[in-house]
Each structure stands twice: as C-alpha cells, then as structure tokens.
Amino acid sequence: MTSPVWHPFTQHGLNEPVPLVTHAQGAILHTADGRRVIDAISSWWVTTHGHCHPRIMAAIRAQAEKLDQLIFAGWTHEPAETLARDLTAMMPPALTKVFFSDSGSTSVEVALKMALGHFANRGEDRHRVVVMQGSYHGDTIGGMSVGARGVFNKSYAPLLFDVDVIPFPAEGAEQATLDALEACCRARPAALIVEPLILGAGGMLIYPPRVLRAMREICAAHGVLFIADEVMTGWGRTGTLLACEQAGVVPDLLCLSKGLTGGSLPLAVTMATEEIFASHLSEDRSRMFFHSSSYTANPIACAAAVANLALWRDEPVLERIDRLARRQAELSAPLAPRVSNLRQIGTIVAMELEDRAGSYMSALGPRLMAFFRERDVLLRPLGNTVYVMPPYSIADDDLARVYAVIAEAVETL
Numbered sequence: 001m002t003s004p005v006w007h008p009f010t011q012h013g014l015n016e017p018v019p020l021v022t023h024a025q026g027a028i029l030h031t032a033d034g035r036r037v038i039d040a041i042s043s044w045w046v047t048t049h050g051h052c053h054p055r056i057m058a059a060i061r062a063q064a065e066k067l068d069q070l071i072f073a074g075w076t077h078e079p080a081e082t083l084a085r086d087l088t089a090m091m092p093p094a095l096t097k098v099f100f101s102d103s104g105s106t107s108v109e110v111a112l113k114m115a116l117g118h119f120a121n122r123g124e125d126r127h128r129v130v131v132m133q134g135s136y137h138g139d140t141i142g143g144m145s146v147g148a149r150g151v152f153n154k155s156y157a158p159l160l161f162d163v164d165v166i167p168f169p170a171e172g173a174e175q176a177t178l179d180a181l182e183a184c185c186r187a188r189p190a191a192l193i194v195e196p197l198i199l200g201a202g203g204m205l206i207y208p209p210r211v212l213r214a215m216r217e218i219c220a221a222h223g224v225l226f227i228a229d230e231v232m233t234g235w236g237r238t239g240t241l242l243a244c245e246q247a248g249v250v251p252d253l254l255c256l257s258k259g260l261t262g263g264s265l266p267l268a269v270t271m272a273t274e275e276i277f278a279s280h281l282s283e284d285r286s287r288m289f290f291h292s293s294s295y296t297a298n299p300i301a302c303a304a305a306v307a308n309l310a311l312w313r314d315e316p317v318l319e320r321i322d323r324l325a326r327r328q329a330e331l332s333a334p335l336a337p338r339v340s341n342l343r344q345i346g347t348i349v350a351m352e353l354e355d356r357a358g359s360y361m362s363a364l365g366p367r368l369m370a371f372f373r374e375r376d377v378l379l380r381p382l383g384n385t386v387y388v389m390p391p392y393s394i395a396d397d398d399l400a401r402v403y404a405v406i407a408e409a410v411e412t413l
Contacts, residue, residue, distance in 0.1 A: 024051035027394035047263035050393035056307045063303035072296040079302035086309045092250040095271040100297035104231030104257040105138025107268035111253040115191040118279045128189035136201035169207045185222035193227040196243035200232040204350035209247035216249045225252040235259030239346030262308040267301040331403040350387040
C-alpha cells in the first residue's frame with residue numbers, strides 16, 4: 001500500500017525506497033527489516049550526543065508527567081525559566097534575552113523581525129537586510145528571502161523580499177566580500193545575517209575566522225545589526241560551542257536550534273542584546289514584539305534542552321569533539337588525492353566527488369545517496385558534495401566504516 005506521507009526534499013515520482021526506522025541508539029539507526037544503519041549526518045545535523053541519550057530521555061519522561069504544554073504569552077513555566085537562565089550563563093554575556101520558537105527557520109524569522117522592529121521603534125528608516133551569496137537560512141518566507149535564490153525557491157519568488165547580496169569570501173577573494181559589505185553598510189541597512197565560518201546547505205563552504213571578525217567590525221562601525229545563524233554551526237560542530245568564538249565575535253542576535261535539545265525534540269531560540277529588547281519595551285502595546293506560535297517554549301522540549309546544557313556543563317563534550325575531529329582528519333586524509341577540495345572544520349568533513357562543487361540537482365547526488373543507503377550508511381550528499389557530520393558519540397569502528405564506504409563510492413561511481 002502506498003504511504004500517505006509526503007516527505008521533505010523527496011521526489012516521490014522517482015520511487016526511491018524510504019526505510020522505516022524503528023529505534024535508535026548512539027549513532028546507530030535500526031530499521032524494520034533488521035538493518036543496522038550508521039547515522040553519519042546526525043539526522044540532518046541535529047543529534048549531538050547520540051540518539052536517545054539516557055539523561056535527555058529521562059528529562060523528557062519526567063516532564064511529560066508534570067506539564068505537557070502551556071500558552072507562553074503572559075504565562076511561564078520552570079523548564080523555560082531554567083533554560084533561559086542556563087543559556088544566558090553559557091552564551092556571551094551581551095546576549096541577555098531569550099526568545100523561544102520552534103525551529104531554525106523560525107529562529108531566523110524572529111531575528112529578522114526583531115532587527116526591523118528595533119529600528120522601526122526607534123524611528124529609523126532602516127529595513128534592508130544584507131546576506132551572503134550561497135547562504136541558507138531556512139524554508140519559511142523570511143528564511144528563503146535571505147537565502148540563496150535558485151531551484152529551492154524559484155516557484156515562490158513573488159513572495160520573497162529583496163536583499164543586498166555580498167559574495168562568498170572565497171580563498172584569495174576575501175577583500176571583495178569585505179568591500180561589498182562596506183558599500184552595503186554605507187546605505188544603512190538594518191542587519192547582516194551570516195552562517196559563521198561555514199555555509200551548510202550551500203555546499204559546506206568554509207571561510208576563515210578573520211573574515212567573520214572583519215564583517216562584524218564593519219557592521220559595528222555602521223550601526224548594522226549582526227545576526228549569527230548558528231542553527232547548524234552551534235553546539236560544537238565547528239570545534240567550539242559557537243563558531244563565532246573562533247573569531248572573537250559576539251552577535252547582536254543569535255539563532256540556535258538543532259542541537260539545542262541534543263537533537264531530541266524541536267526547539268529554537270533567538271538570543272538578543274538588552275538594547276534590542278529595550279527598543280521594544282514600552283507602555284505602548286503597539287510596540288511589543290508581535291511573534292509567537294502555539295508551541296512556543298513547549299515544556300517538554302525545554303526540559304530536554306535543560307538536560308542537554310547539563311551535559312555540556314558536567315561532561316567533557318569539547319574533548320569528545322576534539323577527539324572526533326582528529327580521528328576524522330586521519331580517516332579522511334587518504335581520500336585527498338582522489339577527491340576535490342577535501343576540507344574540515346571541527347567535526348564537519350566535506351569533499352567533492354567531481355572536479356568542483358556542482359548543483360544540488362547534480363545527477364550524481366541521488367546515485368551517491370542510493371549507494372550509501374545500500375551499504376547501511378546514512379549520508380545525504382549536497383549534489384556531488386559529500387559531507388560527514390556524525391554524532392559525537394559515534395564508535396571508532398563505525399566512523400571508519402563511513403569513510404571506507406565513501407572511498408568505495410569514489411572508486412565505483
């Protein structure tokens with residue numbers, strides 16, 4: 001019988017198999033037909049400590065018995081209050097306010113609306129947004145508007161707002177990016193939004209911390225708000241808790257999701273400075289921040305995030321990340337002569353299986369995905385760009401198997 005489920009980023013007309021996963025532990029997925037599959041991309045970059053981590057699962061169970069859901073407009077609950085305090089203690093001190101939402105895309109929408117509201121409430125006509133070429137910030141209307149234009153959003157172009165685009169700071173052309181940003185900032189836009197140090201869906205393209213730092217300095221000089229979309233890069237993926245740390249950068253607005261709950265439940269936050277909060281603070285109700293969703297700060301999801309932050313405090317997570325990064329460097333090194341542009345930042349390794357990065361719609365992508373799936377490895381290439389981003393708990397034998405299968409793909413395809 002045909003399933004009624006409509007899957008994301010899936011062309012059902014190709015009739016590709018859709019495995020049924022029954023349970024998971026650590027970096028391993030178990031399917032209904034008895035297969036043991038290595039999750040080498042953290043189930044779309046969300047799973048940090050491993051699937052079904054005992055402490056996070058215990059927190060979810062305990063909270064589910066006490067309070068499942070509560071309207072968050074004018075009401076509050078302990079998991080949200082604890083999580084907000086823990087986040088402000090862990091993140092840069094300038095980020096004093098925590099606004100809850102449901103996903104990475106909505107955390108970006110919130111940041112954009114906060115930036116525009118900030119200047120509107122101050123009576124300043126600043127409404128343009130500057131973005132980086134090739135970036136990805138989600139699939140909601142605001143997220144698509146500040147992301148790369150192409151096959152992903154061509155059908156929805158009439159809905160998207162105009163932005164100013166600066167080039168990606170490719171090696172040797174970094175100054176062109178900074179010059180373009182300087183020119184944009186002279187026109188007094190509201191904000192710049194960037195994925196710090198690495199573009200995710202745009203092809204796992206890496207740029208140096210000094211460029212990120214220079215972009216921040218240019219924005220600060222012109223009073224342009226700096227939005228760091230750390231939805232993918234946060235929670236240790238680049239080797240530090242936040243990618244911004246490597247550049248000594250503190251954003252005005254910080255978007256976090258994915259690993260916020262350890263990957264167990266959907267939850268996101270947008271963290272803001274006191275100045276941005278203050279611009280919305282008034283006895284005039286028309287100046288409040290008009291954004292919410294029914295499940296804002298869901299108590300069960302907040303409890304999972306509280307448990308995740310406790311793991312970061314109590315356990316040597318960054319040491320695990322460092323070991324994983326070093327082991328990946330060892331395992332990927334033999335591929336260098338046979339692939340193009342082998343690169344790594346933290347626990348993310350990427351490469352092209354052709355001479356250069358191709359389109360997401362490259363015909364090689366589906367062939368690679370099928371090849372990996374048939375060998376019980378979950379990898380989802382971006383066109384001909386293969387990347388590895390495993391949970392931090394992955395066993396060494398399983399990690400070695402991932403790279404052995406990639407090597408086999410290089411030889412076979």
